[in-house]
Amino acid sequence: MEWLNAVRDWIVNFCNTFAHDVYRNFIAEGRYWMLIDGLKITIIISICAILMGIVFGSIVTLLRRSRFRIPRAIGYVYVDIIRGTPMVTQLLITYFVIFGSVHIDPVLVAIVAFGINSGAYVSEIIRAGILSIDKGQTEAGRSLGLSKSMTMTHIVLPQAVKNILPTLCNEFVVLIKETAVVGYLAIPDLTKAGDTIRSRTFDFDMPLVAVAIIYYIIIKFLTLAISALERRLRKSDLR
Amino acid sequence: MAAMIKVENLHKYFGKLEVLKGIDEEIDKGEKIVIIGPSGSGKSTFLRCLNLLEVPTKGDVFVEGQRITDPKININAVRQKMGMVFQQFNLFPHLSVMDNITLAPIKIKKIAKPEAQEKAMELLRKVGLTDKAKAYPAQLSGGQKQRIAIARALAMEPDIMLFDEPTSALDPEMVGEVLSVMKDLAQSGMTMIVVTHEMSFAREVGSRLLFMDEGVIAEQGDPKEIFSNPKNERTKTFLKRVLNN
Numbered sequence: 001m002e003w004l005n006a007v008r009d010w011i012v013n014f015c016n017t018f019a020h021d022v023y024r025n026f027i028a029e030g031r032y033w034m035l036i037d038g039l040k041i042t043i044i045i046s047i048c049a050i051l052m053g054i055v056f057g058s059i060v061t062l063l064r065r066s067r068f069r070i071p072r073a074i075g076y077v078y079v080d081i082i083r084g085t086p087m088v089t090q091l092l093i094t095y096f097v098i099f100g101s102v103h104i105d106p107v108l109v110a111i112v113a114f115g116i117n118s119g120a121y122v123s124e125i126i127r128a129g130i131l132s133i134d135k136g137q138t139e140a141g142r143s144l145g146l147s148k149s150m151t152m153t154h155i156v157l158p159q160a161v162k163n164i165l166p167t168l169c170n171e172f173v174v175l176i177k178e179t180a181v182v183g184y185l186a187i188p189d190l191t192k193a194g195d196t197i198r199s200r201t202f203d204f205d206m207p208l209v210a211v212a213i214i215y216y217i218i219i220k221f222l223t224l225a226i227s228a229l230e231r232r233l234r235k236s237d238l239r
Numbered sequence: 240m241a242a243m244i245k246v247e248n249l250h251k252y253f254g255k256l257e258v259l260k261g262i263d264e265e266i267d268k269g270e271k272i273v274i275i276g277p278s279g280s281g282k283s284t285f286l287r288c289l290n291l292l293e294v295p296t297k298g299d300v301f302v303e304g305q306r307i308t309d310p311k312i313n314i315n316a317v318r319q320k321m322g323m324v325f326q327q328f329n330l331f332p333h334l335s336v337m338d339n340i341t342l343a344p345i346k347i348k349k350i351a352k353p354e355a356q357e358k359a360m361e362l363l364r365k366v367g368l369t370d371k372a373k374a375y376p377a378q379l380s381g382g383q384k385q386r387i388a389i390a391r392a393l394a395m396e397p398d399i400m401l402f403d404e405p406t407s408a409l410d411p412e413m414v415g416e417v418l419s420v421m422k423d424l425a426q427s428g429m430t431m432i433v434v435t436h437e438m439s440f441a442r443e444v445g446s447r448l449l450f451m452d453e454g455v456i457a458e459q460g461d462p463k464e465i466f467s468n469p470k471n472e473r474t475k476t477f478l479k480r481v482l483n484n
Binding site: 134136137139140141142143144145146147150154155158159 | 290292315316317318319321322323325327329330331332333342343346347388391392395
């Protein structure tokens with residue numbers, strides 16, 4: 001029964017070390033608070049940015065659908081630049097160049113930068129949603145004498161929402177993960193919190209894996225919600 | 240009396256392709272115009288130019304004396320007087336049959352909802368679909384969809400009805416129900432312009448037939464006359480081909 005004892009010892013040893021590590025990384029000096037606060041900041045930035053993104057995205061969609069060339073061009077250039085440059089670069093430019101001369105809370109800067117970034121993607125999502133609706137729908141509305149905007153609000157958009165909503169939620173998921181780069185502005189978000197713990201305890205695996213698990217749980221939860229939403233929207237198609 | 244619809248020198252290009260090559264036509268109140276011709280001859284484009292779903296490249300369209308090709312005109316007001324029925328029905332899938340019919344009267348004419356619904360029920364009775372008021376388009380057959388589409392157009396109380404191949408997307412057994420609604424409408428005195436491949440309908444209901452080919456009206460006249468004794472060579476070839484089938 002030698003080996004059984006060896007296994008038992010190993011398990012006990014492992015559990016002890018694990019418990020010790022957990023204590024050292026998360027409990028000692030109240031470090032779990034760093035993760036909770038970091039999570040709060042990540043969520044605040046994500047939610048504010050997506051709301052801003054929806055507002056920006058809607059405005060840009062209107063610009064891009066304008067009858068006039070100049071607003072259309074502005075919308076196009078905005079989306080083109082945002083999509084063609086890395087998020088981190090945009091974040092740094094917003095912080096150091098655009099708000100470089102004024103003293104402003106980096107969290108606010110991050111919200112603005114992510115909001116502007118998300119706006120470009122949201123406008124693409126809305127645009128694709130509108131384009132997915134058959135042209136015959138618009139023609140039917142216009143042939144009844146509805147104006148362009150009435151046709152949009154009563155006929156096209158209510159149908160487009162079904163395509164827009166799930167994709168919009170996906171954009172939100174992407175955004176949450178992307179906010180991990182706000183550490184560049186020394187914002188103590190979730191990722192930065194894990195990194196800070198790592199630098200204090202010199203433990204690599206535990207804090208970083210813990211951060212990954214927290215992100216994963218949030219995203220998993222959202223993804224499940226999106227699937228449920230998609231199922232419900234599809235059901236109303238069949239009636 | 241001025242013509243209900245007057246078309247002067249109508250040209251339409253799609254890019255470099257000239258689809259309509261100069262059409263002059265007058266349509267009076269109460270006429271049932273049927274337009275036939277080979278595919279690609281410009282029939283649908285001509286019809287769609289009448290309510291500016293296609294904007295003519297050159298030429299003018301007058302509706303009840305108003306030049307609707309004038310860019311300053313309120314085209315929405317003009318379209319309220321011209322109902323249109325499409326080949327693909329184009330019912331609004333997110334709205335019930337009732338809401339499909341009442342949307343425009345409530346939103347544009349600001350008619351009270353109960354009143355609009357009462358009117359809609361009357362129209363549904365006319366097309367024989369009162370039991371479908373609460374249904375959604377996805378639950379209807381093609382023929383039923385098209386009859387609802389006709390009721391929807393009629394809800395705006397138009398003076399003119401445009402039909403763009405209304406039975407071409409239907410299964411054969413459903414063509415009859417739609418044509419019979421259209422016949423009733425014709426008998427009620429509605430001014431109708433119908434692009435169609437239904438030759439027997441054209442012969443029976445049409446008060447005047449336009450044969451279009453390669454962007455012009457190649458021949459026109461009394462449908463019975465044209466069917467029995469076509470003058471234009473192209474009409475002859477076309478009729479021979481479709482009537483032999």
